[in-house]
Amino acid sequence: MSYGSLVLMGVPTVRASYRISFTDFIADPDDEDCQRRAATISASRITFADSHLILWVGDMERVRFPMEAIKSVEVVQAPVSRQREDPDQLRARYPNIGEPWSRADDDKLLALYRAGQKDHGTLAGEFGRQPGTIRSCLAKLGWERL
Secondary structure (H helix, E strand, O other): OEEEEEEHHHOOOOOEEEEEEEEEEEEEOOEEEEEEEEEEEEEOEEEEEOOEEEEEEOOEEEEEEEHHHEEEEEEEEOOOOOOOOOHHHHHHHOOOOOOOOOHHHHHHHHHHHHOOOOOHHHHHHHHOOOHHHHHHHHHHOOOOOO
8 A cells, every 4th residue: 555655845855853752672773783763864855655655765765664663763864965064163172173182171070060161162262172072072981971
């Protein structure tokens, strides 16, 4: 039985992410050694055919799931096209991009974080690194989840 197809905004090349929850654990489409109850998958369109939900990238099938395994589906995001920032401008704002973290940097970051400084933008300015790098370092040190 075919359920038809949905193409985002009438253009099959528009990409979105679909958050799919499952009725039970299934193999992760990107890592078959990992079992998941939900997955977020990027695709350009979604179709329903032969009792399956199918996600596509362009004209290529990305992944398919049996409908009885699907608990819910939601469109999480439609990516916004954005231009990459010039590397020289990034380095001017964050002079320590790409530099390794020292133990002293880790200790200072933890001290500031424990003292209540939890704004990633402020910490980024303090360390000359991007806010995402601050968040990653805090996660690596066990203080935040990514």
